[in-house]
Amino acid sequence: MVKGSYLKLPPGELAKRAKKAVAMLGDCTVCAQECRVNRLEGELGICRGGRLAAVNSYGPHFGEEDVLVGTGGSGTIFFTYCNLSCEFCQNCEISQLGEGDEVPAGELAGMMLDLQKRGCHNINLVSPSHFVPQFLEALNVAAEKGLTLPVVYNTGGYDAPETLDLLDGIVDIYMPDIKFADDDAGRKYSGAVEYFTVAKKAVKKMHGQVDDLAVDGRGIAYRGLLVRHLVLPDNLARSEKVFEFLADEVSKDTFINIMDQYYPAFNAVNYPELDRRITRKEFREAVDAARRAGLRRIYTGFNKIF
Template identity: 40%
Template sequence: MQEELQTMLKDCHLCPRNCGVDRLAGQKGFCGVDAGIMVARAALHMWEEPCISGKEGSGAVFFSGCSLGCAFCQNRTISKGQSGKVITVEYLAELFLDLQAQKANNINLVTAGHFLPQVREALILAKEQGLTIPVVYNSSGYEKAEMLRYLEGLVDIYLPDLKYLEADLAGKYSHAKDYPEVAMKALEEMVRQVGTPEFDERGMMKKGVIVRHLLLPGHVRNSKKVLEYLYGTYGDQIYISLMSQYTPMPAMKDDPQLSRKVTDREYDRLLDHAISLGVTNCFIQEGETAKESFIPEFNGEGV
């Protein structure tokens, strides 16, 4: 199976972009990276959902490059594959074990899909060497369901986004009009793999799915559709995390809607809709969250 995955890098179709480039020969696809595992940060991270970070922090490994490439991306310094350190599979496994030694509550793989063969190999190696804490797969949601199947038994918690259910919006801001259908199929596979949420005695998640949705300014309608789909399809089988932390980045300064923050009224409308639907397994944000200080420095820490 691992050889099969490695071969895929030679004619890369790991993600829905289906670039077909030879990443083993140094070619870069839409994700912006070749086959070299590029990591921008590996450190304890305190800003995830409470059942992921806890008091000790989540062992977050931020991978460079991205297969989605949203126009409003808050992690542009790494999502374009322009910064990070290239490491081996063996060293990646060591990073996982080092984060466990630092008392991380879990290993949090942030945007790892374009390195799926290498990450899978590193997880197997780390588990053979004593990795026991849960593994979180933190994703944009723009994943092929058939690729996610290679992670079955290795990932305990899926933490995907469901950014859009309006194809035109996905096309405008992520050049991916197929995002809704792709993300829905991916989520179905994630839920199939890990099932009903489980927590330990401290309230930390051991297994399950948390779907994140970032409310975009001026697009409450899209967010309501996302909520209706998630709760109507999965009910209490998943948790939903509704985020108001959209931070206007310089690239969006001329956009009439995305050049500003989400208003309190917009977020309250979304929360009211969640209540009206009967959503209870839900994380919300309070106070001032749209700050660049919430975006970690990608300076190679821990790598």
């Protein structure tokens, strides 16, 4: 079984990274929102996360990509809140309405260890961008107590370069969701200034750390980049631009999951252009655009196209 990269760090390095990340909370630049509030003293920014991590739930998840699930499931930890404010969020109860509870580092570490005990193949951090310092604190504790599983960083793509640098050699699988190839759409629908500009830099840095997705003999991913992209009505996400960026600036062997499960959740009803499901034609057009861009590892939830 492949072990997490963090076990290869020099003694004390994980604790050092955690300390540096926690210090960032005092003038918070942990994510790309750069709110610069003092989370150590209880000030809250856009994400509404404080000094402690907040978690909605955790457990083996069998609804992720096959390369993450295997036979034991992906060990998901669903963090409460988000550094994005997506008007169509399908997990809005968690990300926007704040369902969940604050947990100290020891308790978060215990969740990771429990997921390993239950046979999961990885630790899958869902929406972790605003809680990276707290995760690093907990990982340091968990590693000392025997955690060995690879770490999956399951993000909305709006990540700060300095924070990603702290995760270098710690995260094994980066799984960003590139939501839009249009900065104006990112601001309007997700409350993120220069969303695509930021996401492109972040994804390139992620790929530079872990390279293309690699799988073991069981077909389970243990390292690399896996990108998700949700197709929106009327191509509001400019999907073809996402695929062209990945093929031309990252790698034509980028593993891309093109998702068709959009439905008008949360506040989407307030936007006529978002207030419907996508059509099969729109989805096929997105997949065709990925092929034209030259991407070679396209996953559509029900099959793979190479």
